Amino acid sequence: MSLPLLLQGLGSVGLFASRAFLPAFVTALMLRFGPQIPWLAQAGLLSQVRDVPTWFTSDIALVVLGLLAALELVAGRVPEAKLFLDEVYGYLKPAMAVLTYLGVLNATDRAAVGRLIQEAGFLEYLPVLAVAVGTMVAVQIRGPIVAPLVDHDDLGLQKLLGWIGDLWGGLGPLALIVFPLLTVAVFGFAVFLLVLVERRVASQREKGQVPCINCGRPIDPCALACPFCKAPVKEPKNVGILGQPTNRPANIASLPYQLVAVKRCPVCATRFTQRGPRQPCLACGYRLMDDVEFAKGYIRFIDRRVPFVCFLSFLLGLVPILGIIPGVITYRLILIAPYRRYLPLGHGLLLRWGVRLALVVLVAFQWIPVAGGLALPSMALLNYVAYRSVYRNLILIS
Structure with missing residues (x-):
């Protein structure tokens, strides 16, 4: 296996952590038409492309991938559709990364694909498995960093990340094919930064917790009661507009409504995970909005704003x-x-x-x-x- 092809496999991990269909479509376009462009034909992996179109770069494949990429871009702007994508991305991104890698392999070395299908030995499948597992890990690393922004999409942060992801998914394959070594280095640095940020977020989350005065287990400083032993908290902290605890003592009467407004349990301040207005707290079991009077009070609380x-x-x-x-x-x-x-x-x-x-x-x-x-x-x-x-x-x- 050549160095550019090896770098292509490594780099695809960073590409498909962001988008599923867009990198595949751009890669197929580059493999199909890149060798016909004089100033690109001998750059990076394109110098090894042979006998296109293949199954991955055929007219039908380009049309299908183009439509899927367009749908992915549109769906990313519709919150309801994006929620569905987030549910399936964990499986879809590794699958598309493997499919694209096999497509690149087929365009540069058809004999290698033939051996992979016929011999089916572990060593032959090792690069493909590495791409799949690497993409799954990258998606899991990215998830805890991006997921908290879903609740604060009204700030526009998630939309900004969406544009960055589109740019990454669109220009990344071009850079990976033309400048493979540099692109893999950039991707590796980005993954390294994501790991650091994830650890920082986890560390800050743990530092923000306080021990329960009754059972000693860590609880949220904004909690009105411990989710473990149900003991009431005498002086809970106020909750900020983004759901972060502040140093100011809370108003006990309005704190439950403030917590619900930032999608936290009004009893133990644990974050709710579902989209419905009625849902149970996974920590203390409190059922949100089962009390009609509380529901009316919540609406009046927001009305006063x-x-x-x-x-x-x-x-x-x-x-x-x-x-x-x-x-x-x-x-x-x-x-x-x-x-x-x-x-x-x-x-x-x-x-x-x-x-x-x-x-x-x-x-x-x-x-x-x-x-x-x-x-x-x-x-x-x-x-x-x-x-x-x-x-x-x-x-x-x-």
């Missing part, structure tokens, strides 16, 4: 163009996220798309002085009424 957010949105809206970004982040984080985090997959989809179309019209007036100040609070109210209505119907009517 509306005047302040609308006033702040008005002030930010007075700044043409530049004010819209912090304004949208503010109202989505404070008003919309407490409901949106609990909406099931696909629920209220038509209503939300209708709201988005109305927002496009309002954005058109944001640059106009004074009118821009009214446009942003109108956007906040329109969004809030829509999400509140869907959420209220789920917990009080259905």
